[in-house]
Amino acid sequence: MKKRVFSGIKPSGTLHLGNYLGAIRNWVADQDRCENIFCVVDQHAITVDYEPAALRQSVRELVGLYLACGLDPEHCALFVQSHVPEHTELAWLFNCITPMGWLQRMTQFKEKSEEQREQVSAGLFTYPALMAADILLYQTHEVPVGEDQKQHVELARDLAQRFNHLFGETFVLPEPVIRKVGARVMGLDDPTKKMSKSTEGDGHGIGLLDPPALIRKKLSRATTDSQRQIVFDPARPGVFNLLTIFQALSGQSREEIEAHFAGKGYAQLKGDLAELVIAALEPIQARYHQITSAPEYIDQVLAQGVVRLRPLVESTMLRVRQAMGLR
Ligand code: ATP
Numbered sequence: 001m002k003k004r005v006f007s008g009i010k011p012s013g014t015l016h017l018g019n020y021l022g023a024i025r026n027w028v029a030d031q032d033r034c035e036n037i038f039c040v041v042d043q044h045a046i047t048v049d050y051e052p053a054a055l056r057q058s059v060r061e062l063v064g065l066y067l068a069c070g071l072d073p074e075h076c077a078l079f080v081q082s083h084v085p086e087h088t089e090l091a092w093l094f095n096c097i098t099p100m101g102w103l104q105r106m107t108q109f110k111e112k113s114e115e116q117r118e119q120v121s122a123g124l125f126t127y128p129a130l131m132a133a134d135i136l137l138y139q140t141h142e143v144p145v146g147e148d149q150k151q152h153v154e155l156a157r158d159l160a161q162r163f164n165h166l167f168g169e170t171f172v173l174p175e176p177v178i179r180k181v182g183a184r185v186m187g188l189d190d191p192t193k194k195m196s197k198s199t200e201g202d203g204h205g206i207g208l209l210d211p212p213a214l215i216r217k218k219l220s221r222a223t224t225d226s227q228r229q230i231v232f233d234p235a236r237p238g239v240f241n242l243l244t245i246f247q248a249l250s251g252q253s254r255e256e257i258e259a260h261f262a263g264k265g266y267a268q269l270k271g272d273l274a275e276l277v278i279a280a281l282e283p284i285q286a287r288y289h290q291i292t293s294a295p296e297y298i299d300q301v302l303a304q305g306v307v308r309l310r311p312l313v314e315s316t317m318l319r320v321r322q323a324m325g326l327r
C-alpha cells in the first residue's frame with residue numbers, strides 16, 4: 001500500500017527558493033511512490049493582516065506554481081483548504097482538546113506575534129490545531145516540510161495520540177519528512193533569518209517567478225563576509241547558505257563544490273550560483289505562463305481534487321463525531 005502524503009503552503013505572497021527546495025521539489029520527486037494530497041492553506045494565511053484581493057490572487061498563483069513545478073493532477077489531489085469546510089470543523093474539535101501549554105511553546109507563534117504588534121489574533125495562536133486538522137483529516141502517514149514546520153507536525157502527532165487515547169483509535173500518527181539539504185534556506189540579506197514570503201526587502205529572497213536579471217542582481221548583493229576561502233563552514237552563515245543552495249540545485253557533494261571553488265572569489269560563487277538558479281527556474285516559469293494563460297484549467301484541477309477527497313473526509317469525520325459523542 002502506498003504511503004499517504006499531505007502538505008500545504010500558505011498563499012501569503014510569491015513563493016521563494018526556500019519553499020521550492022524545502023517543500024515542493026520534494027513533493028514532486030516522491031509523487032509516483034505515494035498517494036499525494038497538496039493543499040493551498042488559505043485559512044492559515046488569514047491569521048495575520050492581509051488584503052482579501054491579494055489573497056484571492058495568491059491562491060491562484062500558488063496553484064499555478066504547484067502545477068508548474070511538476071505536481072501532476074493525475075497523481076495528486078490538489079485543492080484549497082476553505083473548499084473543504086471539515087478542516088475548520090475538525091480544528092474546533094482539536095481546539096477543545098489541545099492544552100494551552102502546547103500552543104504556548106510554538107516558536108512560530110512567538111515570532112509571528114512579535115511581527116504583529118497591532119493585533120495578535122486568537123487564530124494565530126490556535127493555528128497549529130488547524131494544521132493538525134489538515135493533516136489528520138486525511139489519515140496522513142508523511143508530511144514533507146521545511147525544518148521550520150517540524151514542531152507543528154510533531155504537535156499534530158501528539159494530538160492524534162491524545163485523541164486516540166481519550167476517544168479510541170481514530171487517527172494515523174503522522175511523521176514529518178525533512179530533507180537534509182535545502183530544509184532551511186536563509187535570507188540573502190540576513191543569513192541568520194530563514195527566507196520568508198512575508199519578509200520585506202528587495203534583497204531578501206529569490207522568487208520563483210523572478211526574471212534572470214533580478215536573480216543575478218539579488219545574488220550579487222547577497223551578504224557574505226570578509227574571509228576568502230569558499231568552504232562549507234556553518235560559522236560563516238552567508239557563504240554557507242549560498243553553498244547550500246548550490247548543493248541543493250547541483251546535486252554535487254560538498255567536496256566537489258569546495259574543489260570547484262578552490263582559489264576562486266565570491267564574485268565567481270555568486271555568478272555560478274545565479275546561472276544555476278536561473279536554469280532551474282526557467283522551465284518552471286515557462287510552464288507557469290502556459291498554465292495561467294488558461295485559467296479554467298486551474299478551476300478544473302481544484303474541483304477534481306475536492307471530489308476525489310470527499311469519501312475520505314466523510315469517513316474520518318463520521319468516526320470523529322461518533323467518538324466524541326456528537327452523534
Ligand atoms: P510566511 O513568510 O508567510 O510565513 P513562508 O515563506 O515561511 O511564509 P510557508 O507557507 O510558511 O512559507 O511554508 C511553506 C513550506 O515551505 C513549508 O513546508 C515550509 O517549511 C517551507 N519553507 C518555508 N521557508 C523555507 C525556507 N526558508 N527554507 C526551506 N523551507 C522553507
Ligand code: LTN
Pocket residue numbers: 006007008009010041044130131134135143145149152
Ligand atoms: N503551517 C505551515 C503551512 C501548513 C501545513 C499544513 C504544512 C498548514 N497546514 C499541513 C504541512 C501540512 C507553514 O506555515 N508553512
